[in-house]
Amino acid sequence: MHSTLSELPARPSNEGQIAAMFDRIAPRYDFLNSLLSLRQDHRWRNRMVSLIPYKPAGSLLDVATGTGDVIFAAMSRRKEYTTFTGADISAEMLALAGGKARERQAGNVVEFRQMSAEKLEIADASCDCVTISFGLRNVVDKEAALGEFARVLRPKGTLIIMEFFTPRSNLMAKLFDFYFHNVLPVIGGMFSDKAAYAYLPRSVSAFYSPDQLRGALYRAGFLVNQEVSFLFGGCKIIQAKRLA
């Protein structure tokens, strides 16, 4: 049995507990993302998708896909790709993603599958690009996930990670801290699950720093190629290439 959500540690330690939390917040997830980021999340995802390399008949895997917004943005901007797969551990998130695919009549182009970033049921060297947005922070064994991304990517394939980080400037870090700890859980609690939105800032503090992430990427066989920052470094997109 899962322990209660209020017991969620800042550094995720139990995948079932994480899946249960996302199952619970799934119905209001898209709405709250837009509200809490003042619709910046769409802009950030579009920027992320603009870093997906051009690849005729390419294969894209979006890990921790949630309700599938990265995939749908990629499908409209990277039309030369022919295979789109979304992976997530939350059945409720995947059900919403599947519903959106049916609405867009894209059910035959995109496949959503329940699986963990730590153990992808995807063949070796079969993807041209792997994306993960606001997902890596929630994965229990992050090094195992990065190893899986390297395994499923073809040599020189592209990995794109988008995540929240603590901004470098003290003033911005304090503003972030205030928003994350005082505004976000209150609004999250009004519309969804307060404990889940209280977990978010704790998980950001416990996550890699950008330097630590670059180090983990290097150890997993990647070379960082490009970085984009929003919110004074509070949100970053890191594009890396799998070494041959």
Ligand SMILES: C[S@@+](CC[C@H](N)C(=O)[O-])C[C@H]1O[C@@H](n2cnc3c(N)ncnc32)[C@H](O)[C@@H]1O
């Ligand atoms: C904050 S949401 C991000 C969803 C989406 N990528 C976006 O940008 O809106 C995090 C997602 O990561 C998923 N997740 C957490 N741990 C995971 C794991 N080990 N493997 C796959 N998905 C995972 C959750 O179920 C959730 O849907």
